[in-house]
Amino acid sequence: MAKVAFLGLGVMGYPMAGHLQAKGHEVTVYNRTGAKAEAWAAEHGGRAVATPAAAAEGCDFVMACVGNDDDLRAVCLGETGAFAGMKPGAIFVDHTTVSAAVTRELSAVAAEAGLGFVDAPVSGGQAGAENGVLSVMCGGNQAAYDAAEPVIAAYAKICRRLGESGAGQITKMCNQIAIAGLVQGLAESLHFAEKAGLSISDVVEVISQGAAGSWQMANRYKTMEADTFEFGFAVDWMRKDLGICLDTANETGASLPVTALVDQFYKDVQKMGGGRWDTSSLIARLRKLG
Template identity: 65%
Template sequence: MNNTPRKTYEPTPARKVAFLGLGVMGYPMAGHLAQAGHQVTVYNRTASKSIAWCSEYTGAGAVKHAQTPRLAAQQAEFVFCCVGNDDDLAQVTLGADGAFAGMEPGSVFVDHTTASARVARELYRAAKDMGLHFIDAPVSGGQAGAQNGVLTVMCGGDQAAFDKAQPVAMAFSKAFTRLGESGAGQLAKMVNQICIAGLVQGLSEAIAFGQQAGLDMNQVLDVIGKGAAQSWQLDNRGKTMVADKFDFGFAVDWMRKDLGLVLDEAKRNGARLPVTALVDQFYADVQHMGGQRWDTSSLIRRLR
């Protein structure tokens, strides 16, 4: 029995789709596509994960796995992807075994990897030269959002390609929004991560201060969560921070990767990010404490 929670899917014609990358995000995202009635072919670098996914979702409809991204992409109208970084993305898109080599003219590649705006624009141009479409579409909502099919997706690319992909992608999204031309999705995700970095550091300092002052911080969080200090981080991470629990969620290693992209882009566009740069170094401290896989809310560990 598959473990992806059930959701109500908007009726949409069944499409032939591929999904590349079955990590903690991609695995349930591909599952929602199958449960929405689409014909899904999956590829994962570790083939056993693809085999396990097919076994889990056989009851959802027509599912299969392929040995290469190119084979997975053959005859697919849409190829979705969620891998680790720029290099991983290049490996699954380009070259003789890459997805672009197997895609039909006019088909759409939708990339959910959090990657650089530079690689998004490069792959957009490469796809266009081959008669394909490319949308950069990083997501927010974390593992829980992927499992529940309620991700927020920030997109960059051509309007026509976006319009074709949106109804299919709503199988795992609560919002799928075009924010501009190629690269705009990745830039918007950087804005998202800048906000989160500052919020988590502020929440860490607030909780550490309150605990040092002898307050019942669970009670305090209940109170201030009804006022101007309310945020998703406070609602979903505040009490686990009080309890010193971090063995879940979005890993510090992943956040440092994302903030590295942010700071590189800021060097290019001239944006000043003093707080973000400082919090990035605080996350480096957490890594040195052994917290590479701890949730990002573990920033508070530095203050204890």
Template identity: 70%
Template sequence: MAKVGFIGLGVMGAPMAKHLRAKGHELTVYNRTIAKAEKWAAENGGRVAKTPREAADGQEFVLACVGNDDDLRQVTIGPDGAFAGLRKGTIFVDHTTASAEVARELHEAAGKKGAAFIDAPVSGGQAGAENGVLTIMCGGDADAYAKAEPVIMSFARACRLMGPAGSGQLTKMINQICIAGVVQGLSEGIHFGQQAGLDIEAVLDVISKGAAGSWQMENRGRTMNQGKFDFGFAVDWMRKDLAICLAEARKNGASLPVTALVDQFYADVQAKGGRRWDTSSLISRLGK
């Protein structure tokens, strides 16, 4: 079992850290709101750190799951940042969905300290984190990844090294691009069926067994038909992710017309008060 520091105990990080403890790893946790970290430790065991640096001090692995590029830099760089506490050989694994640029930046910074950095964004949402079945796409050096993979698999069902630093984040961008298009198509299909007076439950049951089937259809189709959006991955988070995708596309020359359009559709959902609704709320733009 490993000595692990975990930074960020939000809706994703808290259950991920819980799985690490359940697997027997020695855990030190840090959260920006210390009371949340103390509550987590009281329920799950482990030690509470007052700074990211303290959470990283003396650890074999440090894992992080925070909000965005700025949050990630805040917990890694500076005198109280985790990198100040890294020892030679420590492996820092970042599960934040962030830019490929910050992944490469932090990979270089960790390397200067004799440590390693792996960008490892996740897919599977809150339910995947709670059930320990996340899909994780990684970027970094192969030797560091090989050492980190058994720790990461504490809360994953699939984990793969996709290439050098930044490759995990680029793969996550593809994941979000694909989801955006699928959710819009599913929204339009359900809306069309509603307008045609069809039994949507029956429609979904049939077409989900064929070529139109998808995770979104199986897990969100019925609740979309019912107008229920109080769970899952929030619209605010999706817009953050799509902004990363579109920014990267401007750099590499990729054309993402559907992604850009769906991003604006999500802006419409935000404007009508759906910032914290699940991403399946895209159908709310179309009416029932």
């Protein structure tokens, strides 16, 4: 068992930190809104502190799951940042979905300070975090990954190292690119069935057993049919992730025409007031169009 700090207690981080504590690790938490950290400590029995540096002090591993590049820099750097409190040889594990550029930047800073750094974005959404069955895609030094993997296992269904620093973030981009087109296709399929006068449930029962079947179809078609979008990953966060994908594609020369199109469809959903709706809300856009 290890001494672990967890920075960021949103819909993902809160249950992830809980799994670490439940597995017997000694967990200290930090959250920008201190009341949430105190609530977590009251529920799980860990310890809440006021700064990332205080959380990291004496820990073997520091996990983070925050919002974006700037949020990650804020919890890592400066006098109150985690790097300032970490002991030599400790390993920072970043579960945030951020750019590969900021990952490589912070990994280099960590290495200069004698710290390990693993980029380890996750897929599986809030339900995956709550049930401890996330897919974790990692980049970084092999030795740092090997040390961190048994700790990550507290909330992972699968955890793999894909390469050096930034490889985990690139893989998460692949994940989001695949999801974007898939959800739009599902939304169009269900909308088409609806407009043709067919039962969505009956259609899905049949086509889900063939090549069209997917996790999104199995887990979201009922809520899409009901025009209810209070589940899973928010549109605002998806647009942030797709922006990272598109920026990286410009840097690498990759062509992402479908991703770029779906990003604009999500922009339309935001204009409808759906920024906090889950990503399956693409069907609401189609219904509005008629």
